[in-house]
Amino acid sequence: MNTTPTTSLTVTGPLRDRYDEILSPEALAFVGELHDRFAGPRHDRLADRMKRRYELGNGRDLAFMPETASIREDAGWRVAGAGPGLEDRRIEITGPCDPKMTINALNSGANVWLADLEDATSPTWANIVEGQLSLFDAIRDQLEFTSPEGKNYRVTDPSRTPTIVMRPRGWHLVEKHIEHADRTGQQLAASASLVDFGLYAFHNAHELVRRGRGPYFYLPKIESHREARLWNEIFTFAEERLGLAHGTIRATVLIETFPAAFEMDEILYELRDHCAGLNAGRWDYVFSIIKNYRGRGQWFVLPDRDRILMTLPFMRAYTELLVQTCHRRKAHAIGGMSAFIPNRRSPEVTERALERVAADKRREATDGFDGSWVAHPDLIPVARAEFDRVLGERPNQLDRMRDDVHVTARELLDIRSAGGEVTLAGVRANISITVRYLEAWLRGIGAVALDNLMEDAATAEISRSQLWQWIHQDTVTAEGEQITRQLVERLLREVLADLPTPEGHKLAEAEDVFREVALQEVFPTFLTVPAYTRYLVERGPSAEAEREPSAERESVTA
Template identity: 70%
Template sequence: MNTLIIDTPPTARRDESQAPSRRTPAEPKPATGSFQAVEPRIEITAPQGERYDEILTPEALAFLAELHDRFAGTRHDLLAARLKTRVHAANGRDPKFLPETAHIREDASWRVAGAGPGLEDRRVEITGPTDRKMAINALNSSAKVWLADQEDATSPTWRNVIEGQLSLFDALRGTLEYTSPEGKEYRLDRDIRETPTIVFRPRGWHLTEKHLRFHDRAGRALHASGSLVDFGLYLFHNAAKLIELGRGPYFYLPKLESHLEARLWNDIFVFAQERLGLPQGTVRATVLIETIQAAFEMDEILYELRDHCAGLNAGRWDYIFSIVKTFRSRGRRWVLPDRKQISMTVPFMRSYTELLVQTCHKRGAHAIGGMSAFIPNRRNPEVTERAFAQVASDKRREAGDGFDGTWVAHPDLIPTARAEFDAVLGERPNQVERLRDDVEVTAAQLLDIESAGGQVTEAGVRDNISIAIRYVESWLRGVGAAAIDDLMEDAATAEISRSQIWQWLNENTVTAEGTRIDQTSIVRLMAEAVAGLPRFEGDRFDDAISVFRSVALEPEFPTFLTVAAYARFL
């Protein structure tokens, strides 16, 4: 195992009271050559693979150390605040629109910066991990945007984290290639300027990078923040190249739970641009609204990021997970039915999306729709036909509701999604001018979980157990986006599956067939699910079962299944 010590200089703290200014983007100054060695700050505690030194340069790591010096403490404080919020929710205190920020919501005068170059038209965005093959497929697609996902669609192995950065580095320089074990060659089929605009999604605030150890000024050795590592490496190496290509460093920000977390990201953007010689406003961010807490603070989140904000996204799967997680111990009226029955048309989900569109357009921001989990199967025409029909219906609803774009998880779905948005947008790049003044969403509507209706069925219990175990097994092998039963599953859908099992178990839920869900029935169904799975050399099913037991069957509810699984297995 290699250990490398990187040095970084102390830096003066910015005046936090100053609002970021808006300046016209221009060519950045070189980032390298301005990071001087003073004292040990960062250790690499993992093996160095081929070309890792091109990403983990002394200058880049010194930049990461500065980010941690300035912002790791605030990150820690905000994670502690999340715990307090969850305790309040468990004790019966509902989320609400904040009275102390009412002036922000009521002030009609402010707007966000809006789309940067290459982000004006986002009608179809393809999402996926950053390994070389998937990156090439995404960039060769006809989507307008590629969400390069280092979060829910990526298992955060050390190899995936650094080689994902290498994929992006090479793609932006036109040198990205891949040869499969079977000898099939993949490469970009056009100039990088003609490929989908890249929007990079770093890991959420809750995740660490245990293979980089940060030494703070008190002498403590701490795991680095996954968010700061992913963001810092991508920005440091690629900002100048992206601007040269006529685009910019764009980010999707996941898992935010408050406007204070958005403020932290904005502070990071301001500092990073200043440190790397980038004009303020060069960075653009799209925030995923995928927690019930953030749904009540959408205006405030846009306001905090206003000089760097392009829009919001309706992260539907994590949003459902957040509902279950937040209200899991509040009684039976908070119990959701089978995941398949929680459609985007149930009242509480529709309220969430309509409020998002209205909030975005009121502030000049893009509203980006979520991802239908259905995917085609080229070997099964019936499955493919069903996927096309489901996706068309989903995207027709989003375009009709005012969304400016949407997500798909497979290149074959792009024409279907695009057709629905083309029908509404025509030649317009978006419909931000559509203000949705007809929408009025209350706190009660956002919290009307009972409106979902539906039932908990034995089939739903079986599906959740099977999906969670199979996905976690895939994730432990380093595959973060997995096609399971003709659906695209990622960490968010696995979280729904295991959290519903926990809630159903702890609420003594009875299925529609009359079976009480208890430890005995869950263990029996687990055994049946695993017995039907094909085993193979190198599989991680035993470890996946261990993870599932710890996150679904224990009295304590882990906030994220990925946190403990990462610390233990990756």
């Protein structure tokens, strides 16, 4: 007798063509089970984050935890390591999961595609569900796309596509088009992490294994080993529920928060049965430094965004510690993003930028990284040449132990080594980047080419959080002008006056969000949280009030 699976979930978003294939009763039942078991622990981990931010704001410094010293000192344990198709990760391309970008990534020649439902995706209901459809079709070699101009896109050689590693949204985000009933019967917005992971794993895990790869994930915004433990519990449950062998799921953790840099060994340990490696998510890492230490005085004020380089001492300490930690545990160490977008109208600009990309990848390969990220296919040959020069025919350099590295907590915390010079041009640039990115994000575009760089939520977060910090720390520019709300408001008006206003633009809404995330007294922990709640929810007016009791809505003013 056939019965329809029951679920604690309710879909409130509109159902368009083929959405029922992703939002099937069976898939929703599985995602509902994830919520029944793990929604409560998720809230506990978010509460932990809020507590830590409060302590840091009141003078506590991050440190390596004495209570987990035995894990760090035990040289005997190792992680599961690369799954099938992940042995060679020297070049990874990142991007959103719309059909065109999916096909471009699969045709790029990269070793790995980070299929991004997080920072490179504006989480409209359409982008999330149709992104899952793109992945579903791509995995089965049935994805095609025809542009409005009539150009047809398809994967040219399915046998040579990159291994897909999907990045779900972070723990702090919700999916307000799906609700789940808690134990009291109250309807709450679903966890975006559990929705993204659950739908992808349910539909694709067995097909990926059948094709010789596996269900692989990038885990974003993790701040502690307890958050990693929660993911490990989710993976174990999912494998049991879906009939997969233990350890089939593999995860690469982004070390893109400041607290996580002090718990890399512990994060690997908690995920050891499912872990493939760590990634140096450098732009979110910079944002996290500002967020956690924004009220701690001039020692923690960073200079203009374009002066925050990977060669700075505190950034070198972070990346070298990551390589050493990974290789000691036989985990891949994946380097950071090169976000330059080639400018065919300016060969000189492109040539200089490609030289910088090459130098960046040369440093990473020489330091021992096993691979690195690029945002554009044209950067792949440049990046590959640098890694090929170091790796040769080897798939990785896990045998490079970096015993010469001895990083202390003080070195990770040495933000002062960056210098603190801020210019009016840097202030104006941060305003322009934040407003233009928000405008595109509100139109449903999460990866935006601005000034020859691919901007995503992480880089926009640096720009707006620097503005907030500069204002609240009474920072004075190199030109001698104090950065105040009034100064930023004046420059904001000038920036807005210079921007084009094509039909359908969202500049007014972007300006509104900008003021909320950069100019208010309270610092929103993520700019996407208020922007999503106010503008991206396709529901009636009764849903405008936030009903998700997430600790991430609160923040501590220093």
